[in-house]
Amino acid sequence: MKKITIKDVAREAGVSVTLVSFVMNAKRGKDGRLDCPVNPETADRVLKVAKELGYRRNAAAASLRSGRSNTVAVITTDISNKYFAGISRHIEDRCHQYGYTVLFGSSDEKPEKLDNIMDTVLAYNIDGVIVAPVPGGEDAIRKAVDQNVPVVLLDRDIESFTEVGKVLLDDVAAGRMATDLLLSKGFRKIEMISYTLGISSLKEREEGYRESMTKAGLTQDISAHYIPYGAARETITTLIKDAVKRGVEALFLPTYTISASVLAAIRDLKLDIPKDLAIVAFDESDVYNLYTTTVAHIVQPLRSLGVHAVDLLHNMIENKPCDTKIVLKPELIPGGSVEK
Amino acid sequence: MKKITIKDVAREAGVSVTLVSFVMNAKRGKDGRLDCPVNPETADRVLKVAKELGYRRNAAAASLRSGRSNTVAVITTDISNKYFAGISRHIEDRCHQYGYTVLFGSSDEKPEKLDNIMDTVLAYNIDGVIVAPVPGGEDAIRKAVDQNVPVVLLDRDIESFTEVGKVLLDDVAAGRMATDLLLSKGFRKIEMISYTLGISSLKEREEGYRESMTKAGLTQDISAHYIPYGAARETITTLIKDAVKRGVEALFLPTYTISASVLAAIRDLKLDIPKDLAIVAFDESDVYNLYTTTVAHIVQPLRSLGVHAVDLLHNMIENKPCDTKIVLKPELIPGGSVEK
DNA sequence: TTGAAAGCGATACCAA
DNA sequence: TTGGTATCGCTTTCAA
Numbered sequence: 001m002k003k004i005t006i007k008d009v010a011r012e013a014g015v016s017v018t019l020v021s022f023v024m025n026a027k028r029g030k031d032g033r034l035d036c037p038v039n040p041e042t043a044d045r046v047l048k049v050a051k052e053l054g055y056r057r058n059a060a061a062a063s064l065r066s067g068r069s070n071t072v073a074v075i076t077t078d079i080s081n082k083y084f085a086g087i088s089r090h091i092e093d094r095c096h097q098y099g100y101t102v103l104f105g106s107s108d109e110k111p112e113k114l115d116n117i118m119d120t121v122l123a124y125n126i127d128g129v130i131v132a133p134v135p136g137g138e139d140a141i142r143k144a145v146d147q148n149v150p151v152v153l154l155d156r157d158i159e160s161f162t163e164v165g166k167v168l169l170d171d172v173a174a175g176r177m178a179t180d181l182l183l184s185k186g187f188r189k190i191e192m193i194s195y196t197l198g199i200s201s202l203k204e205r206e207e208g209y210r211e212s213m214t215k216a217g218l219t220q221d222i223s224a225h226y227i228p229y230g231a232a233r234e235t236i237t238t239l240i241k242d243a244v245k246r247g248v249e250a251l252f253l254p255t256y257t258i259s260a261s262v263l264a265a266i267r268d269l270k271l272d273i274p275k276d277l278a279i280v281a282f283d284e285s286d287v288y289n290l291y292t293t294t295v296a297h298i299v300q301p302l303r304s305l306g307v308h309a310v311d312l313l314h315n316m317i318e319n320k321p322c323d324t325k326i327v328l329k330p331e332l333i334p335g336g337s338v339e340k
Numbered sequence: 341m342k343k344i345t346i347k348d349v350a351r352e353a354g355v356s357v358t359l360v361s362f363v364m365n366a367k368r369g370k371d372g373r374l375d376c377p378v379n380p381e382t383a384d385r386v387l388k389v390a391k392e393l394g395y396r397r398n399a400a401a402a403s404l405r406s407g408r409s410n411t412v413a414v415i416t417t418d419i420s421n422k423y424f425a426g427i428s429r430h431i432e433d434r435c436h437q438y439g440y441t442v443l444f445g446s447s448d449e450k451p452e453k454l455d456n457i458m459d460t461v462l463a464y465n466i467d468g469v470i471v472a473p474v475p476g477g478e479d480a481i482r483k484a485v486d487q488n489v490p491v492v493l494l495d496r497d498i499e500s501f502t503e504v505g506k507v508l509l510d511d512v513a514a515g516r517m518a519t520d521l522l523l524s525k526g527f528r529k530i531e532m533i534s535y536t537l538g539i540s541s542l543k544e545r546e547e548g549y550r551e552s553m554t555k556a557g558l559t560q561d562i563s564a565h566y567i568p569y570g571a572a573r574e575t576i577t578t579l580i581k582d583a584v585k586r587g588v589e590a591l592f593l594p595t596y597t598i599s600a601s602v603l604a605a606i607r608d609l610k611l612d613i614p615k616d617l618a619i620v621a622f623d624e625s626d627v628y629n630l631y632t633t634t635v636a637h638i639v640q641p642l643r644s645l646g647v648h649a650v651d652l653l654h655n656m657i658e659n660k661p662c663d664t665k666i667v668l669k670p671e672l673i674p675g676g677s678v679e680k
Numbered sequence: 681t682t683g684a685a686a687g688c689g690a691t692a693c694c695a696a
Numbered sequence: 697t698t699g700g701t702a703t704c705g706c707t708t709t710c711a712a
Contacts, residue, residue, distance in 0.1 A: 003487075005689055016699040021691060037697060059463040060409065061689035063400035064704050079419065079444075080429035089420035092446055101460055104419075104444045106432060120441055123399040147343075260626045267630060286600045286627050290607060345705055356683045361707060377681060401705035404688050 004055045013042075013049040020046055024057060059101075063125050072313060073103040073121035073129040075114060076154070080106075082256055083283055083300070084132065087154070090306025091130065098314055100127070109197065109229060111136035118143055128313045133158050135198045150316035152309050157200040165316055166325045167309040171201045174298050174330040175208020178252045178280040181296060183216050185338045187250040187278055191223040191243060193236075193262065194254055205254040205282075227258075237265040244271065250278035250338070256285055263291060279337040288335065296335035301328050344395045353382075353389040360386055364397060399441075403465050412653060413443040413461035413469040415454060416494070420446075422596055423623055423640070424472065427494070430646025431470065438654055440467070449537065449569060451476035458483055468653045473498050475538045490656035492649050497540040505656055506665045507649040511541045514638050514670040515548020518592045518620040521636060523556050525678045527590040527618055531563040531583060533576075533602065534594055545594040545622075567598075577605040584611065590618035590678070596625055603631060619677040628675065636675035641668050 006024070010017045022038050023046040038046075049055075063069040074091055076084035088104060095102045103124065105117035114137040121129060122143060128150040133141060138158060144151050145163060152165035182190050192209050194202050206224055213222045227235055240262065243251070253259040259281035266273060273279055273293050281288060281297040288295040308326050315322040346364070350357045362378050363386040369375050378386075389395075403409040414431055416424035428444060435442045443464065445457035454477040461469060462483060468490040473481060478498060484491050485503060492505035522530050532549050534542050546564055553562045567575055580602060583591070593599040599621035606613060613619055613633050621628060621637040628635040648666050655662040 003689095006691095007689080017690080018692090018699055018701095019697085022698095025691090039697060042697085056459065057463050058404065058465065058689050060400040060403035060465055061704090062691070064398065064404050064706085065689080065691040067704080069400065078429065079432065080425040082422075082425075085420040085422075085425040089418065089446060092419065092444075096456075101443065101464070102445075103441065104432075105442075106429060116436075119396065123397050124441070125398065125400055260630070263630050264626070286604070286625070287630050290600070290603050290627050290631055292632050343705095347705080357706080358683055358708085359681085362682095365707085379681060382681080398705050401688090402707070404690085405705080405707045407688075 004053045005058070006055070008053060009046065009050045009055050012053060013046045015042060015046060020050070023047060024050065024055075067125065068127055069101075069125040070099055071101045071103060071124060071126050072310075073105065073117075073124075073126045073131075075105045075107055075117055075121070075129065075131040077109050077132055077134060078106045079104055082285065083155075083302070086284075086302040087306045087309075090303045091310055094307050094310035098310065100310075100314075107132075107134050107137065109134050111140065115140040115143075122147060122149065128152070128317050130154050130309050130313055132156055133199075150313055152313045152316070154305070154309050155201060159200075164324070165309075165312040167305055167312060168325075168327050169201065169300050169305070170327045170329050171204035172208040172211070174282075174300075175205040175210075175252070175254070176212045177208075177330065177332050178205075178254075178282075178298055179209045179212035181280060181332060181334075181338060182250045182252070182278060183212065185278070185340060187338075188218060189221050189247055189249045190218075190252065191221075191225065191248050191250075192252040192254065193225045193227060193239065193258055195229050195258070196226045197229050202254055205252075209252055231261070233261070233264070236261045237268060240265045240271070240277070241269060244269075244276055248277065250274075250280070253279065253281050256281070256283035258282070259295075259297070260285070260287060263287065263295070273337050274339060278340075281337075288333075291337075293336035295337040297333050298330045299333055300330055304328055344393045345398070346395070348393060349386065349390045349395050352393060353386045355382060355386060360390070363387060364390065364395075407465065408467055409441075409465040410439055411441045411443060411464060411466050412650075413445065413457075413464075413466045413471075415445045415447055415457055415461070415469065415471040417449050417472055417474060418446045419444055422625065423495075423642070426624075426642040427646045427649075430643045431650055434647050434650035438650065440650075440654075447472075447474050447477070449474050451480065455480035455483075462487060462489065468492070468657050470494050470649050470653055472496055473539075490653055492653045492656070494645070494649050495541055499540075504664070505649075505652040507645055507652060508665075508667050509541065509640050509645070510667045510669050511544035512548040512551070514622075514640075515545040515550075515592070515594070516552045517548075517670060517672050518545075518594075518622075518638055519549045519552035521620060521672060521674075521678060522590045522592070522618060523552065525618070526680060527678075528558060529561050529587055529589045530558075530592065531561075531565065531588050531590075532592040532594060533565045533567060533579065533598055535569050535598070536566045537569050542594055545592075549592055571601070573601070573604070576601045577608055580605045580611070580617070581609060584609075584616055588617070590614075590620070593619065593621050596621070596623035598622070599635075599637070600625070600627060603627065603635070613677050614679060618680075621677075628673075631677075633676035635677040637673050638670045639673055640670055644668055 006017050006020045010020045023043045107114035118140040129144050130152045132155045281295050284299050288297050346357050346360045350360045363383045447454035458480040470492045472495045621635050624639050628637050
C-alpha cells in the first residue's frame with residue numbers, strides 16, 4: 001500500500017496542500033464545528049477524501065517543520081516496578097487526553113542509562129519530560145533544561161534545580177504518620193530499615209520518623225538500618241533476627257520492596273506480627289491484605305501524582321503560569337499489624 | 341541554547357554535511373574502527389567537534405528522509421498490569437540493545453483505544469510493532485499489516501493472521517500442568533474460574549484443564565466459571581462459598597488477578613488452604629510466598645517472552661528468515677496450597 | 681575519500 | 697477563504 005501524503009489528498013479534493021493542512025490540524029469546537037478559517041463544505045470534502053484514501057499524517061515531517069512533536073517523555077527507574085507502573089498508567093491516560101504521545105524509559109537507577117535515554121528522547125524533539133531523578137543524574141537532566149525543554153521531577157527532588165517543575169509526596173509527613181501510628185498504639189522501640197540509595201524521598205521519610213520519635217522523647221531509641229537496593233534475602237533475615245533479639249518492638253518500612261522482603265523474612269523466622277514485631281509498610285499491594293494479619297501501610301495517591309505531573313508539564317509547555325512545586329499528602333491504611 | 345545541526349558541525353570541522361552524516365551514523369567495528377568510507381582522522385575531528393558543540397541528531401529529520409525511525413511500538417492492554425509491566429521491561433532492554441527506541445501504549449482491552457494508539461504510532465514511521473491483541477482489535481492490527489509494518493502478536497493469538505509473527509505461551513500445557521498437579525495430589529473435584537474475555541490464552545488454559553480432566557476419566561466433574569474482567573468482590577466470594585458447599589476440592593486460577601481475588605475471598609470466608617480448598621494460581625507474585633500457606637503456581641518466562649518478541653520483530657524488520665511462531669513452556673512452582 | 685544537491689512531507693508565511 | 701512556496705535537518709544519490 002502506497003503512502004498517502006497531504007499532496008494526494010489535496011489533488012483528489014481539488015484544493016491546495018495548505019487547506020488540507022489546516023483541516024487536518026483543526027480541532028472540533030464544542031459546537032462540532034472546526035475552528036479553522038476554512039469553508040465548512042470544503043473541510044468536509046477534504047475530511048472525506050482523506051478518509052477514503054487512508055491518509056495518515058507523517059509525524060516526522062510535522063515535527064521537523066514545526067519544531068514541536070506533541071510527544072512527552074517519561075523516564076522512571078523501572079517501568080516494571082509497581083509504583084512507577086501504576087503512575088505511568090495514569091500519566092499515559094492523562095497525556096492522551098491532551099493529545100500527547102508518550103515515550104517511556106527506565107534508568108535502572110543508573111546515571112549513565114538516564115543520560116542515554118535523555119539523549120534519545122531529546123533527539124525526538126519532545127515537548128517536555130517527566131523524570132524520576134537518580135543520584136548522579138543531574139547532568140542528564142540539565143541537558144533538557146539547557147535545551148529549554150520543560151522538565152517535571154517526579155517522586156524525588158533535586159533541590160539545586162529551581163527552573164523545573166516538581167511533583168512530590170510529602171515524604172516527611174509519611175514518615176511521621178507511620179511513626180505516630182506506632183507510638184499511638186503504645187510501641188516505643190521503633191526502628192526503620194531503608195536503602196543506601198541517597199534519594200530525597202527516602203531521606204525525608206526517615207526525617208519524619210526522627211521528628212516523631214524526638215517529639216515523643218525517644219531520641220535514644222532512634223535507629224535506621226540501611227541495606228543496598230536489591231539486597232540478599234539473608235541480609236534482611238539476619239537484620240530482623242538481630243532486631244528482635246535487641247528488643248525492637250516495631251518497624252517502619254519505607255518502600256514496597258523493603259516491606260515485601262521484611263515480611264518474607266518474618267515469615268521465614270516464624271515470627272508473629274504484631275506480637276513479636278509490629279509493622280507499618282509502604283505503598284499498595286495485595287500482599288498487605290493477604291498476609292496472615294493485614295498490614296498497616298502508607299499509600300501514595302498514584303493517580304493524583306500522575307495527573308498533576310502531566311498537568312504541570314502541560315502548563316509549562318504552554319507557558320501558562322502555575323505552581324511549579326506540588327506536594328501531595330499520603331494516606332494511612334490501618335491494619336492488624338499494629339494492634340497489640 | 342541554539343540548536344546545533346549537522347551543518348554547524350560541518351562548518352566547524354571544515355567538511356561537508358555528507359561526511360558528518362556518514363560519521364554520525366557509522367557503527368564501531370569490533371576493532372574500534374568506524375565502518376564508513378571516511379578518513380579516520382577526519383572522522384575523529386568530526387566526532388570531537390560534534391561533542392564540543394553538543395550536537396544531537398534530529399530524529400524527525402532523519403526519519404522523514406530515510407523512511408525508517410529505529411523505533412518500535414509496544415501495545416499491551418495495561419502497562420500497570422504485573423504481567424505486561426514485567427514483559428515490557430525486558431522488551432525495553434532488548435530494544436535498547438538493538439538501538440530501537442520504544443513507544444508504549446495501553447489498549448485497556450478496548451478495540452477503539454487499540455485503534456487510536458495504532459494510528460498514533462503508525463504516524464511515527466515505526467519500524468515494527470509488538471501487540472497484545474484485544475477481542476475486536478483485528479482491524480487496528482490489519483492497518484499495520486497493510487502498511488507493511490512488521491507485527492508480532494504477544495501473549496494472545498489471532499489465528500486469522502498468518503503474515504505476522506507470534507510469541508506465545510503454551511497455554512494448553514499450562515492448563516494441563518496445573519490440573520495434573522492437582523490430580524497427582526489426589527484431588528478429583530477440580531474446577532476453574534476464568535474471565536468472560538474471549539482471548540485465546542484463557543481459552544487454551546481451559547482447554548488444557550479439560551484435556552487433563554478427561555484423560556483422568558473425570559469428564560463429569562469438569563466445570564469452568566466465568567466472571568467479568570474487574571468483577572466485584574462479592575461475586576467471587578459468593579462463587580467460592582457455593583463451590584465449597586458443592587464439595588469442590590480444588591481450583592485452577594488462570595490469571596494473577598483472578599488468583600488474588602480468590603485468595604482474598606478465601607481469606608474473608610476464613611477457609612483453609614488446602615484443607616477446604618486446594619489452589620493452583622498463575623503468574624508470579626510476592627503474594628504466593630507470603631500467604632498463610634505458600635501457593636503453587638504456574639509461571640511464564642517473562643524474560644524469554646520479551647526477548648523473543650524483540651528478536652523476532654527485528655528479524656522481520658531486517659527481512660531475515662526465521663520462525664514466525666514461537667511457543668514457550670510455562671514452569672510449575674510447587675507450594676503448600678496443594679498438599680493435603 | 682569527499683562534496684553538491686535533490687528531496688522526504690509537513691507547516692508557516694505571505695499574497696491573492 | 698484560499699493557494700504558492702520556502703523551509704525544517706537529515707540521508708541519499710551521483711559525481712568528482
